[in-house]
Amino acid sequence: QKEVEQNSGPLSVPEGAIASLNCTYSDRGSQSFFWYRQYSGKSPELIMSIYSNGDKEDGRFTAQLNKASQYVSLLIRDSQPSDSATYLCAVNPNNNDMRFGAGTRLTVKP
């Protein structure tokens, strides 16, 4: 079992729709969770961090964490073509020993 699992996609949504990205992790002791966005040919860019169970909202982005289910998700509301990218889920089971999922490729169609 991989430490961090994501559906590789591609996930395609129409412009204006909600995109839902999911991630599960294996280390139950993990305390820090992150979502990164990576455009083709570029480096990962931090979108959200979440540390507590529940929802965390930042603009059009909402991260959701459920430690009991070992599940993290990212919702993107009012999706725009500029949101088309690969989204990486990252989990920190130990200080700065970050584990990344393989990423979900999102395409937002105009």
Place this chain on the structure above:
Amino acid sequence: KAGVTQTPRYLIKTRGQQVTLSCSPISGHRSVSWYQQTPGQGLQFLFEYFSETQRNKGNFPGRFSGRQFSNSRSEMNVSTLELGDSALYLCASSPEGADTQYFGPGTRLTVL
């Protein structure tokens, strides 16, 4: 603040050679982590340095090594290059007391 910088941005080497990549973290950040990214394996953790000491290490062979200097700049070295070492090598820095990582633009290494 300036972001994380990495040099060189692109590198072409042949099998058997060695290579050194450089990373300058965001000013004030003392933790530097290195990752290898390939289409097949995704982002894989290589090692992390803090205050010139290796604090964590991923599951890579001894051909991959690194170091950190007193100004927090870091280098990683790959010896006896193999074709499979072709990848994007990313460096990320973190502020003290936080585990949020900020990535540099990466060095694209091609081994022929």
